[in-house]
Amino acid sequence: MSVEAVFPELAPYRARTTRLHPRPGRPGRHDSHVGGPMLWPDGEPWPLCHEPHRRETEGYAPQEIRSARAAGVRPPSRPWPRAGTPEGTPEGTPEEDVPVPFVGLAQFFRRDIPGLACGPGGADLVQLFRCPRTHGPYLERRYHLRWRQAGQTEDAERFLAVPPEVPMLRWEHELPEPCVLHPEEVDSYPWAEDDTLPASLIARIDAWDDAQVSEHGPDAPSYQYDLSIPPGWRVGGCPSWASTGPMAIGCASCATPMRLLLTAVGYEMDAGSHSWVPLEDRDPTLRGKASIRGGQSVAQPTRLRFGRDRDLHVFVCPAGPGHPPQWVLA
Known part of the structure; x- marks a missing residue:
């Protein structure tokens, strides 16, 4: 109609x-995708959320989520572990104030996606991130956009092989499934x-x-x-x-x-x-x-x-x- x-x-x-x-698949870092590996130069700092986070009591380990999905079952929840102190964080910092690495959700190249707007300076690659923890009494979320020049970024000598990952996620749906796009x-x-x-x-x-x-x-x-x-x-x-x-x-x-x-x-x-x-x-x-x-x-x-x-x-x-x-x- x-x-x-x-x-x-x-x-x-x-x-x-x-x-x-999006459909589950195996996208590469040079592809547009949801949940796949980010095109991220090695040595460039990964984005961290520095705002205070809510204290949690239980959650899900990322690798157990992946294994459960592969088996077609629900992952088990676990007691929330005590947070370590990341490098550069003062000793004694409360768990709620420890910086948390953002989770990479998606990246889109203008060459793949008709109608994708340009970013600052004509940037043609946009990467979307979400903090895996919640903030404040209303469980608010924090997001992050990173714009890049695709050609310059792809010319990097080396790329980040494995991004930093939190040991626990509050919910199973915090972890994206790698998906190719159509x-x-x-x-x-x-x-x-x-x-x-x-x-x-x-x-x-x-x-x-x-x-x-x-x-x-x-x-x-x-x-x-x-x-x-x-x-x-x-x-x-x-x-x-x-x-x-x-x-x-x-x-x-x-x-x-x-x-x-x-x-x-x-x-x-x-x-x-x-x-x-x-x-x-x-x-x-x-x-x-x-x-x-x-x-x-x-x-x-x-x-x-x-x-x-x-x-x-x-x-x-x-x-x-x-x-x-x-x-x-x-």
Whole structure:
């Protein structure tokens, strides 16, 4: 179904997005990927989170997570060990204040991903990290972006073989599963709520949705979930606002409206996104979640989660690529 055939007024709001379609595999450091080895020059300091962390009582060892996944079982939880004191950290530093190495989640090259924005100085490789520990009473997370010039970085004499890793993770879903990508460009359209679109157009969309349900039942296609924004990891396009409602994201440095760089999610598809499921991954005779073929490797290939199964939107400033990004769970 062509959304512009139903709502021609949406044409000016069309925005291209690249679905990444991660699938478990063996990506290399010179590949775009989720969960694979980072292109990281040997000798360059790995990013550390220096903010205070919450004290934990139990968790999961990364290697036990990997072994359990290979065996198709759940990993065992363990009592949280006493933290050692990393080199350069004063003796007697409380465990909560010991710096923690970030976990590398993904890296994307512009040569692989259509529509990936340039970083500072025309940087064409972006790397995404997350602190594996939580912060504050609301279990807040900390993220980090590293922009690079791909050509200059690939000319390094040596690369980091094994990044630093914490001995324990609070949750199993802190450890990404290595995934190769299968980029696909599609059109996206704004989330239809508040003032993201003209009020008259939103009213027409709502009326169309109601008519579809009346005619076809609860599994009828809807604008919000079937026609506007695809699920899953993606670059560019329009942000989804299912949990929070639309938000205006302005640059903290210059107040310029920010642009969506990428979206990271836990699930590539669910019962509400039937129309976006690749044909080879669904049973055409079934609807909803029951139609998804391939199990977890298709529905949740990266094994990551963000918030309570929300979308993590990473926004950047188009006026100043070097300005700090904004991280929004929606």
